[in-house]
Amino acid sequence: MGRLMDNHRLTNDESAGLISLLNDYSYALDVLDKYDHQQIPEEHTSRKIVYTPTYEDAIQVVALLKNRYPSNALFGNEKDMSFRSSLASINQTFDGRDLYPSIEVKAAHLLYFIVKNHSFSDGNKRIAAFLLVWYMDRNNILYKKDGNRRISDNSLVALTLMIAESDPAEKDVFIQVVVSLINGHN
Secondary structure: OHHHHHHHOOOHHHHHHHHHHHHHOHHHHHHHHHHHOOOOOOOOOOOOOOOOOOHHHHHHHHHHHHHHOOOOOOEOOEOOOHHHHHHHHOOOEEOOEEOOOOHHHHHHHHHHHHHHHOOEOEOHHHHHHHHHHHHHHHOOOOEOOOOOEOOOHHHHHHHHHHHHHOOHHHHHHHHHHHHHHHOOOO
8 A cells, every 4th residue: 555655646535545445345355365366264154043944935935026026927936846955955964964054154055056956937046046135034144233234235136146157166166255245244
């Protein structure tokens, strides 16, 4: 920052503004740096799972979404059993231990599996995005202590589209990015 100020002769107000921006977005810049080095740690996550979604509960949520898009007869129609599989997958265990040990990791996988499995004739991204926030809400992590949402509308859209367009070979890194953006630091 010192070199920038020396080389560009910034006013005190400009310098203060840049420092303020760096402070405001330092976490995002750090996540991008960790992504570049493929070293995104799982941190600031919650292990106290309050709610495990059942197929019946989740399909009721999908039915609620169907009401939002009544002119689309294809919206939310299951194509196969992959929706059940997506829900069951987030609660997998191995040797008695959760494969996905935190709410945030389970939530990220839920979003990923529903988007990538393409279980519905139409609406997969919308359904996946809504089920992510529903799952986070049911596990008491959607809102920060101050009452603000942990994930903004824009972030939810960006994460969902990022997963939809991603290479399945890069699943783990995309999961890490999602976890970093919905964890307790946000």
